Amino acid sequence: MVASAQKTISHTPRLKKNPKNKGSSGFTLIEIIIVISIVAVAYAVAMPQFNLVTGTSVAEKLGTLSGDIRSAYDMAVLRGKPHRLVFVLATGQYWLEQADRREVYIGSEKLLNDPTDDDLKLELEEFEEQFEEYIDQAGAESKDPETGEEIKPTSPVVVAKDRLKPPKWSRVENLEWKSRTIGPDLIFKAFQAEHHEQPQTFEVLGVEARAFLYFFPTGYVEKAFMHIGYTSGDMKIDDNKKGYTLQTKPYEGVADVSTGYEEVDLRADDEV
Numbered sequence: 001m002v003a004s005a006q007k008t009i010s011h012t013p014r015l016k017k018n019p020k021n022k023g024s025s026g027f028t029l030i031e032i033i034i035v036i037s038i039v040a041v042a043y044a045v046a047m048p049q050f051n052l053v054t055g056t057s058v059a060e061k062l063g064t065l066s067g068d069i070r071s072a073y074d075m076a077v078l079r080g081k082p083h084r085l086v087f088v089l090a091t092g093q094y095w096l097e098q099a100d101r102r103e104v105y106i107g108s109e110k111l112l113n114d115p116t117d118d119d120l121k122l123e124l125e126e127f128e129e130q131f132e133e134y135i136d137q138a139g140a141e142s143k144d145p146e147t148g149e150e151i152k153p154t155s156p157v158v159v160a161k162d163r164l165k166p167p168k169w170s171r172v173e174n175l176e177w178k179s180r181t182i183g184p185d186l187i188f189k190a191f192q193a194e195h196h197e198q199p200q201t202f203e204v205l206g207v208e209a210r211a212f213l214y215f216f217p218t219g220y221v222e223k224a225f226m227h228i229g230y231t232s233g234d235m236k237i238d239d240n241k242k243g244y245t246l247q248t249k250p251y252e253g254v255a256d257v258s259t260g261y262e263e264v265d266l267r268a269d270d271e272v
Contacts, residue, residue: 068085077217088209090235099168225262
């Protein structure tokens with residue numbers, strides 16, 4: 001009886017393992033769903049943080065620009081010479097420059113755009129060429145009969161040459177002032193100051209377009225506004241994002257920043 005039972009047990013078939021299943025690293029449907037859920041939660045958490053970082057960076061850039069306008073206003077008063085901020089519209093870069101004299105002529109408001117470096121160089125060359133006429137009219141040099149020294153001709157116009165020629169502007173570079181930028185997230189979409197009749201845009205004027213904002217030692221900054229937009233790369237405006245409007249207050253030397261592109265009439269007060 002025992003032998004029969006043992007015989008029966010000895011013939012019980014055993015389950016064999018499939019060698020193909022050994023060490024299998026495949027995922028079940030439930031495991032895939034769990035992984036997708038984890039990724040989705042991580043993405044949902046990360047995106048608000050990314051937007052927060054971008055928003056903080058933009059706020060810092062706009063705050064710095066507003067503070068730089070006040071700083072340039074103060075420097076013009078303290079140094080007793082006109083200053084100007086130079087904005088490269090297409091790249092968002094800007095820096096501060098100082099004139100070599102107290103009185104400057106900033107040009108007619110009929111100008112469509114502020115001059116480039118090449119324009120300024122050509123302007124100076126034309127001045128030197130035209131001024132030769134006044135030098136010729138002053139007469140030739142003569143010699144002092146007693147000392148034999150050369151006596152240059154005197155003329156009020158010739159004497160005033162340095163004050164009549166275009167001013168020389170030089171960059172202000174110190175611990176406080178270096179080249180700035182509102183990029184890479186922001187770009188100057190449009191700019192208009194008092195000495196222009198129309199807004200300037202790099203989309204019309206080209207990538208080399210520059211805009212000047214003048215500050216005077218009497219405690220005055222030009223009335224001006226600039227539209228600042230988001231860039232989608234390659235110096236293009238992202239119109240899907242709401243931009244900003246920065247507007248100066250002439251006698252206070254400050255600038256207000258508001259959300260959206262506001263229409264600003266720089267001559268509204270002049271008509272009152």
